[in-house]
Amino acid sequence: MKTITFTINGEKETRDVSESKTLLNFIREDLHLTGTKEGCGEGECGACTIILNGKAVHSCMMLAVEIDGCDVETVEVMSKDGNLDILQEKFIEHNAVQCGFCTPGMLMSARALLLSNPNPTVDEIKTALEGNICRCTGYKQIIEAVSDAAKGGKYE
Amino acid sequence: MNKKFTSVGVKTKRVDAKAKVTGAAQYVDDIQFPGTLYAKVFRSTEPHAEIVSIDLEKAKKLPGVKAVICGKDFPYHTGLYHVDQYMFAMEKVRYVGEPVAAVAATSLEIAEKALKLIKVKYKKLKANYDPIKGMKKDAPLIHPDLHKYFSVPSINPKPHSNIPNHFKIRKGDPAKAFKKAHKIIENRFKVPQIQHVPLETHGAIAKTDLSGKITVWSSCQSPFTVRYLLAHCFKKQLKDFRIIAPFVGGGFGCKAGVNIEPITVALSMKCLGKPVKLILTREEEMYTIVVRQACHIRIKSGVDKNGKIIAQENEYIWDCGAYAGYGVNIVRAAGYSICGAYNIPNIKGDSIGVYTNRPVGSAFRGFGMSEIHWAIEQQMDMIAIEMGIDAVEFRKLNTLKPGSTTATCQVVTKHTGNMIACIEETAKNIGWGKKKKAGKNNYRAVGIALAQKAPAMPNNATSAAVVKLNEFGGAEVLFSGMEIGQGVMTAMGQIAAETLGISMDKVNVVGLPDTDYSPYEWQTVASRITFSCGNAVKNAAQDAIDQVKKIAAKVFECKAKDIVVQDGIIKYGKKTLPLEQVCMGYQYEDGHTIGGAIIGRGHFTAKDCINCDPKTGYSPKPVANWTYGAQAVDVEVNGETGELTIHNVSCTYDIGKVINPQGADGQAYGGIVQGMGAGIMEALVVDEKTGNVMNPSFVDYKVPTIKDMPLSMTSSFIETQQLDGPYGARGVGEHTMIPTPAAIANAVYYATGVRIQELPVTAEKVLKGLEELGKNK
Ligand code: FES
Numbered sequence: 001m002k003t004i005t006f007t008i009n010g011e012k013e014t015r016d017v018s019e020s021k022t023l024l025n026f027i028r029e030d031l032h033l034t035g036t037k038e039g040c041g042e043g044e045c046g047a048c049t050i051i052l053n054g055k056a057v058h059s060c061m062m063l064a065v066e067i068d069g070c071d072v073e074t075v076e077v078m079s080k081d082g083n084l085d086i087l088q089e090k091f092i093e094h095n096a097v098q099c100g101f102c103t104p105g106m107l108m109s110a111r112a113l114l115l116s117n118p119n120p121t122v123d124e125i126k127t128a129l130e131g132n133i134c135r136c137t138g139y140k141q142i143i144e145a146v147s148d149a150a151k152g153g154k155y156e
Numbered sequence: 157m158n159k160k161f162t163s164v165g166v167k168t169k170r171v172d173a174k175a176k177v178t179g180a181a182q183y184v185d186d187i188q189f190p191g192t193l194y195a196k197v198f199r200s201t202e203p204h205a206e207i208v209s210i211d212l213e214k215a216k217k218l219p220g221v222k223a224v225i226c227g228k229d230f231p232y233h234t235g236l237y238h239v240d241q242y243m244f245a246m247e248k249v250r251y252v253g254e255p256v257a258a259v260a261a262t263s264l265e266i267a268e269k270a271l272k273l274i275k276v277k278y279k280k281l282k283a284n285y286d287p288i289k290g291m292k293k294d295a296p297l298i299h300p301d302l303h304k305y306f307s308v309p310s311i312n313p314k315p316h317s318n319i320p321n322h323f324k325i326r327k328g329d330p331a332k333a334f335k336k337a338h339k340i341i342e343n344r345f346k347v348p349q350i351q352h353v354p355l356e357t358h359g360a361i362a363k364t365d366l367s368g369k370i371t372v373w374s375s376c377q378s379p380f381t382v383r384y385l386l387a388h389c390f391k392k393q394l395k396d397f398r399i400i401a402p403f404v405g406g407g408f409g410c411k412a413g414v415n416i417e418p419i420t421v422a423l424s425m426k427c428l429g430k431p432v433k434l435i436l437t438r439e440e441e442m443y444t445i446v447v448r449q450a451c452h453i454r455i456k457s458g459v460d461k462n463g464k465i466i467a468q469e470n471e472y473i474w475d476c477g478a479y480a481g482y483g484v485n486i487v488r489a490a491g492y493s494i495c496g497a498y499n500i501p502n503i504k505g506d507s508i509g510v511y512t513n514r515p516v517g518s519a520f521r522g523f524g525m526s527e528i529h530w531a532i533e534q535q536m537d538m539i540a541i542e543m544g545i546d547a548v549e550f551r552k553l554n555t556l557k558p559g560s561t562t563a564t565c566q567v568v569t570k571h572t573g574n575m576i577a578c579i580e581e582t583a584k585n586i587g588w589g590k591k592k593k594a595g596k597n598n599y600r601a602v603g604i605a606l607a608q609k610a611p612a613m614p615n616n617a618t619s620a621a622v623v624k625l626n627e628f629g630g631a632e633v634l635f636s637g638m639e640i641g642q643g644v645m646t647a648m649g650q651i652a653a654e655t656l657g658i659s660m661d662k663v664n665v666v667g668l669p670d671t672d673y674s675p676y677e678w679q680t681v682a683s684r685i686t687f688s689c690g691n692a693v694k695n696a697a698q699d700a701i702d703q704v705k706k707i708a709a710k711v712f713e714c715k716a717k718d719i720v721v722q723d724g725i726i727k728y729g730k731k732t733l734p735l736e737q738v739c740m741g742y743q744y745e746d747g748h749t750i751g752g753a754i755i756g757r758g759h760f761t762a763k764d765c766i767n768c769d770p771k772t773g774y775s776p777k778p779v780a781n782w783t784y785g786a787q788a789v790d791v792e793v794n795g796e797t798g799e800l801t802i803h804n805v806s807c808t809y810d811i812g813k814v815i816n817p818q819g820a821d822g823q824a825y826g827g828i829v830q831g832m833g834a835g836i837m838e839a840l841v842v843d844e845k846t847g848n849v850m851n852p853s854f855v856d857y858k859v860p861t862i863k864d865m866p867l868s869m870t871s872s873f874i875e876t877q878q879l880d881g882p883y884g885a886r887g888v889g890e891h892t893m894i895p896t897p898a899a900i901a902n903a904v905y906y907a908t909g910v911r912i913q914e915l916p917v918t919a920e921k922v923l924k925g926l927e928e929l930g931k932n933k
């Protein structure tokens with residue numbers, strides 16, 4: 001066991017965690033933030049994507065102890081105050097969601113992209129989302145949603 | 157139809173989208189009960205072997221282990237159409253990955269440790285991976301007891317063989333017609349096994365409480381079928397089981413029947429009062445869960461001088477894998493659809509399932525149609541080329557039209573669907589006949605393919621729905637068509653809103669079934685839900701509104717038939733009454749009340765469907781309906797590498813009334829990309845020395861990413877009303893992936909002259925073809 005302190009979705013937390021626990025399991029089982037999904041546990045599908053210090057990462061490939069002192073965001077941060085984020089709104093408007101299992105990870109990757117590059121090209125969107133597999137939508141409506149959310153370049 | 161709709165046909169946001177974008181939507185693994193036990197499955201490492209002994213004792217003694225079970229504890233069968241499988245392998249194992257034993261423990265780590273302590277001794281048997289060999293008379297039998305298995309009446313197993321189903325079409329006199337043919341063209345094609353790859357792997361939680369009631373939370377497409385099969389399997393009553401289905405993270409057919417539920421339930425029976433959770437790893441999902449069946453195909457066509465196909469032989473030899481509980485019905489579906497969307501007067505068709513020692517074959521989006529259209533739609537091009545006829549014109553000449561007869565001799569009417577319109581619209585949208593500019597050293601062309609498919613379901617498959625009006629003049633809509641991503645919740649909400657005359661925002665779509673409370677639904681498969689469940693919802697809403705009108709007629713002192721309900725207002729001439737004043741009964745000024753809480757009920761079963769004749773396949777109506785469609789693909793082939801760039805895909809489907817245009821587009825794009833994966837990337841590779849699946853991960857089994865998708869996709873829809881469909885609708889969920897692989901292969905041929913007859917169309921195969929033609933750069 002190790003004690004770690006981190007910020008999760010804007011709030012500071014201190015927890016004891018086993019050294020061998022993955023960050024994904026910690027988020028899902030200890031923090032009960034089940035929006036973050038496991039699709040492979042091997043860093044290959046993106047369903048577990050979260051934002052760590054502003055960067056999209058696969059939480060299944062990290063240990064929980066690695067977030068000591070870090071800023072962590074999961075999909076739940078996007079509607080914390082009960083209002084939807086513009087990306088979430090655009091995902092709904094463009095029908096970028098089917099089964100929804102890839103959606104939290106997609107949104108996290110898209111959010112990390114827009115935070116660092118508010119006016120991405122379609123190619124940049126594709127590069128940012130390349131690690132997020134979606135078996136349902138065919139991606140077209142996801143790209144449309146992200147492009148639309150980026151309009152104006154004011155994502156925050 | 158010139159009636160103006162307010163909900164049906166209107167672009168509508170998904171009702172489940174908010175839950176899904178916020179992370180609020182719960183999938184089975186998101187359900188966390190205190191005191192949960194974790195399950196793991198011990199699996200066969202042999203493709204074909206007798207089980208000599210199973211030693212569970214060491215595993216049982218490991219601290220933290222609560223139950224270790226195997227076949228002798230639960231010697232029960234499962235199987236939907238053909239009962240050929242034990243829950244755990246008993247005398248024999250028949251594929252690598254088959255469940256042999258299972259463990260429940262207080263943690264996943266302990267369960268994994270316990271697996272290592274289980275010892276199973278096998279006596280190896282010769283494995284067979286080739287269905288053609290398996291069909292031979294002297295082939296060793298994988299299921300020596302086949303003749304004793306129970307099958308539903310439409311399935312015809314061949315006793316003392318490896319053939320669990322053989323479906324025959326004998327239409328007209330093909331032998332005679334071939335003699336008259338101007339040209340005879342014969343080709344062979346192959347389809348490999350592929351994986352469904354839902355992003356959410358299979359998962360279930362089972363709890364047997366101390367009273368004996370068993371509750372199962374399962375990622376499944378068909379909760380009522382899960383309940384039915386569990387009750388059969390464990391020889392219990394339906395009331396002993398309650399199945400709760402949370403959101404499903406993709407199914408595509410692999411979550412259609414029962415999968416891991418029986419094992420989870422069996423473990424829970426040994427750990428009373430404790431929830432037992434079994435979530436498969438991606439690797440397990442890849443090699444132990446059902447796959448799309450492989451198929452060996454031969455088509456021989458006879459054409460007359462004008463290019464009309466006058467005779468055809470279609471032979472489909474299906475690799476069912478080790479078990480065929482579901483696969484036998486794919487063999488049947490491929491049988492009655494044997495020649496695709498074509499009008500052929502003389503047919504000899506054989507669709508034959510064969511057991512092998514590969515992973516178990518089952519339903520996959522398209523249910524046999526994706527597989528056979530790979531061959532049919534290339535064969536059509538090959539004939540057209542041989543005859544010097546344009547591929548679009550050839551299809552228009554030969555496709556089903558009003559008055560044509562299908563393979564089972566069903567007569568096509570103008571209501572069946574309009575394939576000609578699908579072809580023309582698709583050709584127009586892709587720019588058929590216009591030369592496309594290729595990059596330096598590259599080749600580029602357009603290919604086209606058609607699709608037809610019917611829902612493959614038992615003729616008595618039924619759907620039910622309940623519509624409860626509420627105090628605010630809104631409604632709860634209950635049904636059990638499963639939301640697996642296709643958008644059923646939204647479509648059912650729209651149908652209810654339209655029928656009730658209220659707006660969508662007043663409808664509470666209660667879409668996630670609980671078998672103790674929800675109305676019955678057979679299964680969410682076969683693109684049948686919009687049609688069948690949609691009809692049930694429509695009937696339930698109509699029943700509710702009829703009750704409203706009856707009460708309102710008393711209030712207005714008029715006839716119920718003269719009343720309309722629009723936008724939540726009950727109207728008779730100039731008189732109006734808000735709907736909410738009637739939903740719970742109408743109260744007069746003096747206080748006396750008529751009527752009461754209104755609950756509408758509805759059901760639907762397709763009418764007049766007749767099983768096919770086992771000798772000839774004849775049936776005037778083998779299925780509820782057909783959906784037709786066409787797809788064209790603009791492909792550029794890299795002359796140096798053989799790699800394909802899919803520039804554009806355009807598709808048109810005749811789906812009757814489009815309930816949610818946005819949802820229909822989503823099905824089209826998703827289907828195209830899944831079809832593209834099957835077309836150019838995916839194949840499950842089994843090592844024929846060991847029986848192991850060689851690519852059980854995303855690293856080795858590639859599915860399309862956002863970078864692989866076509867650069868452009870367009871979809872359009874023709875709306876030939878389905879006379880018995882809800883608002884004229886029929887299904888589209890699966891059809892969108894059926895023509896894609898063949899359309900790509902046809903485009904590659906037109907671009908380069910390379911004909912690939914075995915899926916997938918990989919860069920290596922194309923390059924090899926280019927080299928053979930001396931066309932590589
Ligand atoms: S679960 Fe982490 S990448 Fe798939």
Ligand code: FES
Nearest residue numbers: 099102134135136
């Ligand atoms: S919506 Fe199902 S995986 Fe993306």
